[in-house]
Amino acid sequence: MFVIGERINGMFTDIGNAIAARDKKPVQAMAEKQLTAGASALDINVGTRVPKADRPAVMKWLVEAVREVTDKCLSIDNPGLETMRQGVAEAAKGGLPVIINSTIGQQDQLEAFMALAKEFDAGIIGLSIDEKGVAASTDAKVEIGMRTIAAAMEAGVPVENVYLDPIVLPVNVNQTAPGIVIETISQLKMLSDPAPHVVVGLSNLSQGALERRLINRTFLVMAIAAGLDASIHDPLDDEMTDAMITAELLLNKTIYSDSFLKAYRQK
Numbered sequence: 348m349f350v351i352g353e354r355i356n357g358m359f360t361d362i363g364n365a366i367a368a369r370d371k372k373p374v375q376a377m378a379e380k381q382l383t384a385g386a387s388a389l390d391i392n393v394g395t396r397v398p399k400a401d402r403p404a405v406m407k408w409l410v411e412a413v414r415e416v417t418d419k420c421l422s423i424d425n426p427g428l429e430t431m432r433q434g435v436a437e438a439a440k441g442g443l444p445v446i447i448n449s450t451i452g453q454q455d456q457l458e459a460f461m462a463l464a465k466e467f468d469a470g471i472i473g474l475s476i477d478e479k480g481v482a483a484s485t486d487a488k489v490e491i492g493m494r495t496i497a498a499a500m501e502a503g504v505p506v507e508n509v510y511l512d513p514i515v516l517p518v519n520v521n522q523t524a525p526g527i528v529i530e531t532i533s534q535l536k537m538l539s540d541p542a543p544h545v546v547v548g549l550s551n552l553s554q555g556a557l558e559r560r561l562i563n564r565t566f567l568v569m570a571i572a573a574g575l576d577a578s579i580h581d582p583l584d585d586e587m588t589d590a591m592i593t594a595e596l597l598l599n600k601t602i603y604s605d606s607f608l609k610a611y612r613q614k
């Protein structure tokens with residue numbers, strides 16, 4: 348699993364406060380903690396407390412702060428093209444890996460963000476959203492996935508760099524949505540050869556719910572069984588990490604030993 352650590356997001360109080368104070372230390376400490384816990388990449392989101400006009404500059408500052416402590420992949424999480432360009436350009440300096448998080452499946456957006464992915468040799472996450480909003484059915488989500496892959500090919504972005512996101516929504520809002528996402532994951536993996544990656548923003552699922560961590564890790568295991576190969580979540584949740592490692596073992600993606608949990612963590 349390609350784990351993208353979700354914690355460098357202004358939505359969290361600790362990081363939101365650090366961004367407001369332009370204090371690099373808590374941001375850098377959170378980057379290091381997530382990487383030590385096994386994250387392959389770090390999501391970088393300035394949050395909604397930062398005024399829109401300031402977001403490009405604040406994103407550049409935030410990426411600079413994280414780049415001082417790691418060369419690992421950074422997932423630049425913001426809907427605006429200018430903020431995205433600032434973050435991606437900063438993160439990609441020296442040829443370091445970066446992911447555009449994200450584009451929607453509306454044609455003009457697809458073209459603009461795919462061009463950016465091509466320019467910086469970046470990965471790109473394509474959401475199951477278009478001008479009509481979040482696609483609700485499996486068919487509609489797969490349709491947007493197809494358009495996203497077509498736009499990548501058109502722009503010269505290899506499908507290996509594309510991550511399709513079927514969009515996870517809070518289970519307490521619509522209880523049929525998680526099952527639809529599971530079905531969609533298995534269909535998205537069959538869209539092309541090689542298959543696109545499939546990613547979710549896992550924590551959305553349990554927003555406002557009581558048993559947050561239990562809900563998140565149970566769904567993660569189900570999604571891995573359906574073909575999920577990347578996830579934006581909190582890598583500091585050890586029970587989640589244990590469940591994820593065990594799911595991969597049971598799907599024969601790693602080799603069994605009695606100390607398989609320890610073996611993963613020593614990698």
Ligand code: THG
Pocket residue numbers: 353356358359360424448449472512514515547548549550551554555579
């Ligand atoms: N897909 C993609 N990117 C995404 C998402 C997605 N990026 C953002 C988000 N969704 C994934 N990241 C988070 C981060 C935090 C929370 C949910 C998703 C979260 N935060 C707490 C809450 O709202 O209750 C608040 C923070 C706190 O505890 O202080 O749940 O779907 N591609």
